[in-house]
Amino acid sequence: MNVPRRPPRSAWRSPWRSPLRGPWLTSVFGLVLLCGLPLLFLTGLLSYAAYNPDLSPVNDKTPAKGLLGFYLFSWPTHPYWLYRVNQGVHVTLGIVLVPVLLAKLWSVIPKLFALPPVRSLGHALDRLSLLLLVGGALFEFLTGLLNVQLDYVFPGSFYPLHFYGAWVFFGAFLAHVALRLPRMLRALRSLDLRAELRTPTSRTRPEPRDDSGLVATAPAAPTMSRRGALGMVGLGSLTLLVVTAGQSIGGPWRRTAVLAPRGRNPGTGPDGFQINKTAASVHLDDRDLGAAWRLTVAAGDRHVTLTLGELQAMTQYRSALPIACVEGWSTQDQAWEGVRLRDLARLVGHATDPPGVFVQSVQRSGSFRAVALRANQVRDPRALLALRVNGAPLSLDHGYPARVIVPNAPGVMNTKWVGRLTFGATDFGSPA
Amino acid sequence: MSTAPPPDDPGGPDPTGGSGDSGDSGDSGDDSGGGGPGRTRQTPAPRPPGPRARPARLFRTLYGESPFHLLALLASFALCGYAADRLLQGDWWAITEWFVGAALIHDLVLVPLYGGADWLLHRGVGKWGRAAPPDGPERSDPRIAVVNHIRVPAFLSLLLLLVYWPSIAQRAGGYYAATTRLDASAFLPRWLLVTAVLFAASGLLFALRRWRAAARTRRAGPTQE
Known part of the structure; x- marks a missing residue:
């Protein structure tokens, strides 16, 4: 067992006592986001290209893009369903990842309050980068969720906020992956996923103590297994998928999207399909x-x-x-x-x-x-x-x-x- | 098995053993929670002082992390800065507020809310039911089962509320109905209905599990005598 090298600094007891927190659990959520967030970014970039912004100022809501438009290309007409699938994936995946993102933030919350707040210049820069990472991610999720629900409370036009915000986020995301990927892979190997999925609450133990700062120093008795926690987050994603995806699939599936903005049709008959803006x-x-x-x-x-x-x-x-x-x-x-x-x-x-x-x-x-x-x-x-x-x-x-x-x-x-x-x-x- | 030490645990218990990745600067971006003095162990004592060891050590003493860490962050900040410059071309103060607020909303607003609610739930269930005798060695405290059968549907319901708050609260007002010809008042009853279904399903599952556990106890009872 890993005994911490030095005793805790004081008798102060951390309020973060969940026995589930640890590098393995964080890494599982991290791995899902590592797959999902780049896909969100990529579909977002394609969505921008679909407007042919480099063709005309009227098409371009982010004319100050500069080098960030480096990848633009003439948007094709084949396959005719590409934009439809791209946007469906972008919005639905974003919504489905909300619980995973929240779970990841929950799993690393002790780090926000870690003492001392700044240990070195490197640590200070690291925390600044994390502010850009977390702020950028939630800024993107917030503006996206508000925009699809026509709640335009964000400070400005959606296009520049969501586009430039995505690049701020992605810059920090790249550094985060470069610096944390080896640790993530190591942590993923530290526990066997299949064994964890067979471990009930009564046999759930904290992860081995390490220098990650995530494992509780005084863990409470478990009230949920890691299997339960992963299952709950997965069920959250599944529930969001069920109440959302139908608005992008259409046909009889539309009615399943009971909470999505476009879960119903405005009418029946030849003109009964979705209207963006009425006359x-x-x-x-x-x-x-x-x-x-x-x-x-x-x-x-x-x-x-x-x-x-x-x-x-x-x-x-x-x-x-x-x-x-x-x-x-x-x-x-x-x-x-x-x-x-x-x-x-x-x-x-x-x-x-x-x-x-x-x-x-x-x-x-x-x-x-x-x-x-x-x-x-x-x-x-x-x-x-x-x-x-x-x-x-x-x-x-x-x-x-x-x-x-x-x-x-x-x-x-x-x-x-x-x-x-x-x-x-x-x-x-x-x-x- | 879950308590077994990991096969290749990075922070091995032996501090003088020159842990295998001390020379691996690639992952020294690790946000070590070990505190300042703990970092000094990263400089392996047994390594002979080569010609390049001294500047590297000096860098680490001054900066606290590896050169790769600095390089990665500077490259990242260049991209972030280029984009942030454009992001802030509008109402820069409000956008900054939104950005920083977004970074903190989970940790400073949502965590106290759901943490507090969870604490109250535990208190409430703890008061409500005495600990029944465990059904078996593998069975956990039945009060925890009660908590979880409330926790999970509550989590799902609140998650839906969080994501679809603008729709459920009809924040777009008449604009939604005017532009789409759809009924904006449909979302609140739908959310309530989904919530009711989730709690009902969880309650049914709980009853089923209790019934099966009781049946198992009854069956197991005589053979144990």
């Missing part, structure tokens, strides 16, 4: 979208104005594509019908290889009322200016009279209530 919420009504509505298609100094009837008279195509939101929810494939974007480009002189398009909604305010699409998105034959969905004309809330639908694009890039398409442009008033 009323962005102050649009029949005056904007009724008989007076026109679509302007422009490129350079050419432009054409079309009525809804003229659009309907063009060749109509079908695309089965989902709506997938940055907030993690999505719909299953909807049957869209409308005019191909590349056919519209042809009207203004781009007979072959059309360029990207700047799409403007008739919406007068709100972010993403205009977006820039890349040439690969315009050229994809499944990319439509949709007029109908699931066999019926678009409803007002789904973008009547016409909306964009592009494979694999984030929901807000599929502009609703489209008023103008400017091929070859990427911004308001930019030369085509």
